[in-house]
Amino acid sequence: MTGRDERIRVAVVGTGGIATGSHLPTIQAHRDRVELVAAVDVDPGRVAQFCARADITAGYTDVDEMLAAQRPDLVHVCTPPAEHIGQLESVLAAGSWAWVEKPPCRTLAEFDRITAAEQASGAYAAVVFQHRFGSAGMHAADLIAAGELGRPLLAQCTTTWYRPPAYFTVPWRGSWASEGGGPTMGHGIHQMDLLLTLLGPWEEVTALAGRLDRDVETEDVSLALVRFTNGALASVTNSILSPREESYLRIDLSDATVELTHLYGYRDSDWTYTAAPHVPEQRRQRWRTPTPDVPSSHAAQFPLLLAALRAGTRPPASGAGVRSTLELVTALYQSALTGRSVRRTELVPQNPFYHALHGDTVGWAPARSNA
Structure with a gap:
């Protein structure tokens, strides 16, 4: 080294x-x-x-x-x-x-x-899960972890983007074999990763998915309800059919509502905090994101990776923390394609969805060759 x-x-x-x-x-x-x-x-x-x-x-x-x-x-x-x-x-x-x-x-x-x-x-x-590393996102994570905003109760996580049919003329797009999944895996994963960074481990998912408009093997929209270990509930929407594009995250806690509205990356000004009526002004002042304003970007994550490499320690956005995000994605597909709720404990090697996000589900899995 x-x-x-x-x-x-x-x-x-x-x-x-x-x-x-x-x-x-x-x-x-x-x-x-x-x-x-x-x-x-x-x-x-x-x-x-x-x-x-x-x-x-x-x-x-x-x-x-x-x-x-x-x-x-x-x-x-x-x-x-x-x-x-x-x-x-x-x-x-x-x-x-x-x-x-x-x-x-x-x-x-x-x-x-x-x-x-x-x-x-x-x-x-x-x-590359850069949304974890913008200054405002890291500040929000610290506030929630410290209990400064109260107890997490309810969340919304929305990735409503637009990809025209021509987007899928690139040979590797839109198939299970090449991409693994649709917008749930390839687009909404960023915002879902940020949701988990803020709210911690999850336990159960109930979901729907549809192939509504694009000529693809995978889904082009998905919806999910997620139960977190801390008791919070969240709704998750992923789409590449939405002409008005938006990435939106809202977390209602017992003392504040935190909101983030952006598209492909955020700055500090994209975050807002709304205090519950009982929260005193002095406490609200502590919620302001300290300077400098570091946008969520590759440039925000890269220095932390370099520092870990120099130290020889596991870098952020690796290992178990990343696996948790992939587990959520996997459970969402399993729930949507089987029509039942899925718990995190089910995601073991004996589960077909562990090996393919379509889980060999009839109607979603690619047709098998007779050769």
Whole structure:
């Protein structure tokens, strides 16, 4: 591993839009601590364009070849979801850490393979769950954990986005095999992860899902009711059919209502606190988010990942905390596709939904080949 006075050697795997638009600027903003040494893409032309833009010369079309030649400390995995598990296992086996785009994998079975790879290598895989790390989100989490806002009672978690039919002409979108699931897995997972960060562990899910308008294998909308360990109840909506797009989170506690309204990322001003009538003004003043205003973004999470890498400690947004979010997603699919409530304790290897989010459910699972 790189010494404390040396820059961390970083590689990027997958050089599409998210790598170019989010990961590269984040890396470049930390040039004093990070050196981008290589990029990988199955498309030689695309990786060449990325390398030219990033001002590097080491472009590859094979992950294992790059790992052997460059031995990076950290690899940003920005490929489609179906590619993640194999690439993460290779990265971790090489002793490199990974930072992978959401969803980190398609199933709990794959996530447990990531955990086994971590244990075998001593390296870690963190997930891009940047909504946890904006200054206002972290402040809200601290207030709730400290009991400053009272007891959590009721929540709404809404991801109502719009993706036109043309969005699904990209070959890997809209199928169970390539994405793992629909907007519940690929879009709403960010807001649901933030909900769990604020409210803690959950116990039971009752859900519905529909394939209402888009020509896809997966759902295009889902609705769920969630019971948390602390007794709070939440409604969750995920959609890619909504012309007026919004990401919305509301938590009603015994002393305050906390609301967040944004789209793909928030600032401090997107959060509001409404006090219950009995709360004195002096206490309300403590709810204000301290400066500076750090938007939820890759740039907000990245320094925390680098600090953990330097210290050799498990980074935030990895391990059990990420698995809890994937468990919620899995239970939502199981409930929606079986028509019954699902408890977290059911999500074991004997459960078909542990291995595929469609759970081999007739009418939702892909048709089996007779070959």
